[in-house]
Amino acid sequence: MENNRRDWFKKTGLAVLGLSLTSLESFALDDIDVSVIAEDVPVRLSSNENPYGPSQASRAAMAAAVNGSNRYAWVQTEKLAEAIAKKNGLEAGNVLMSPGSMEMLDVAGRIAAKTKGSIVISANTFGYWVNAAMQLGAERIEVPLTKDKKNDLDALLKAMRADTRLVYICNPNNPTGTVLKTQELIAFINEASKKAIVLVDEAYIEFTDEVSMCSLVKDNKNVIVVRTFSKIYGLAGARIGYAMAHADTIAVMDKLQAYIPGGVSAVSGAGALAALNDTAFITKTRTLNEAAKSFTVQEFKKLGIECISTSTNFIYFSLANYKKDFFKLLESNKIEGTGIFEEDGKWSRITIGTMEDMQKLIKAIS
Numbered sequence: 092m093e094n095n096r097r098d099w100f101k102k103t104g105l106a107v108l109g110l111s112l113t114s115l116e117s118f119a120l121d122d123i124d125v126s127v128i129a130e131d132v133p134v135r136l137s138s139n140e141n142p143y144g145p146s147q148a149s150r151a152a153m154a155a156a157v158n159g160s161n162r163y164a165w166v167q168t169e170k171l172a173e174a175i176a177k178k179n180g181l182e183a184g185n186v187l188m189s190p191g192s193m194e195m196l197d198v199a200g201r202i203a204a205k206t207k208g209s210i211v212i213s214a215n216t217f218g219y220w221v222n223a224a225m226q227l228g229a230e231r232i233e234v235p236l237t238k239d240k241k242n243d244l245d246a247l248l249k250a251m252r253a254d255t256r257l258v259y260i261c262n263p264n265n266p267t268g269t270v271l272k273t274q275e276l277i278a279f280i281n282e283a284s285k286k287a288i289v290l291v292d293e294a295y296i297e298f299t300d301e302v303s304m305c306s307l308v309k310d311n312k313n314v315i316v317v318r319t320f321s322k323i324y325g326l327a328g329a330r331i332g333y334a335m336a337h338a339d340t341i342a343v344m345d346k347l348q349a350y351i352p353g354g355v356s357a358v359s360g361a362g363a364l365a366a367l368n369d370t371a372f373i374t375k376t377r378t379l380n381e382a383a384k385s386f387t388v389q390e391f392k393k394l395g396i397e398c399i400s401t402s403t404n405f406i407y408f409s410l411a412n413y414k415k416d417f418f419k420l421l422e423s424n425k426i427e428g429t430g431i432f433e434e435d436g437k438w439s440r441i442t443i444g445t446m447e448d449m450q451k452l453i454k455a456i457s
């Protein structure tokens with residue numbers, strides 16, 4: 092899967108870059124510009140990116156910040172951390188910035204690996220970062236999802252051992268799109284954090300009406316909440332994410348970061364700062380995402396494709412009753428999706444793109 096993503100990028104990366112530059116002129120014209128990836132580039136429904144972003148405010152801020160790129164952006168990064176802290180009712184010392192949230196997941200994994208401890212994680216979740224921790228000596232303990240494709244909190248708790256150093260919860264869960272009930276999640280975190288760090292990945296939380304778990308970090312050193320600007324904020328290629336944790340935990344984490352707070356570029360930081368409180372863009376993205384999702388789920392149903400209810404920008408679906416070769420049809424129509432996540436039931440995932448993207452998808456597979 093990861094290799095496929097890389098190969099695809101290698102093949103199309105330059106083309107995408109070239110086209111983005113020419114489309115810069117059109118940024119000022121539309122409120123939302125969907126021409127960044129132009130027509131001859133495949134429809135990309137693989138990586139849960141925002142097809143409408145970055146927002147106009149982010150684009151303007153990034154363009155302006157280019158001029159200051161001769162200087163390290165330490166001060167700006169600190170300002171961004173302060174703004175994130177304020178938005179979440181925390182102090183700047185509770186926030187650690189990174190070039191993408193993947194680095195924060197990696198740092199958490201390395202904390203577990205330092206003591207050769209085990210990491211408890213759902214069998215079907217966003218677990219790529221665990222591989223690096225395993226290289227350093229951590230053990231992975233996998234727990235199946237519930238029948239309705241949710242993280243199984245009771246089973247995760249039961250799977251914890253004396254050497255468990257970290258438990259990971261992706262909420263909403265990637266690839267299934269399922270969300271946990273707030274009270275159940277809080278109860279789980281309170282219990283599990285007595286024994287190990289609970290790492291909560293909220294990459295898609297802004298697509299839901301759920302509350303973040305970040306308020307728990309004030310009094311609990313064993314909670315780390317990780318968030319990203321790559322999804323609803325439309326800044327995946329800018330590479331910017333962060334962790335929120337108790338100041339003492341941040342102090343442990345930043346020792347495992349090579350360059351604090353220098354990992355975030357001046358340009359990306361400016362884009363993120365402008366995006367942070369751009370509620371109009373968030374609302375617009377959510378509205379457009381909802382419309383494209385409803386359309387796709389309805390059409391999938393007509394084709395006998397069962398979908399798991401999702402409040403994210405991707406859909407988890409079963410190809411068990413679909414008679415054609417789904418992946419071949421995607422390929423021949425230059426649509427990039429993902430592969431099979433669970434053989435049993437042939438479950439796959441598709442990102443919700445623009446309405447036009449989803450119409451192309453449905454046309455291709457009908």
Ligand SMILES: Cc1ncc(COP(=O)(O)O)c(C=O)c1O
Pocket residue numbers: 138139190191192193194217261265292294295318319320321327330331332
């Ligand atoms: C659940 C989840 N967490 C983290 C990431 C990593 O995002 P980034 O490193 O771009 O912030 C992704 C990316 O797809 C994701 O789906």
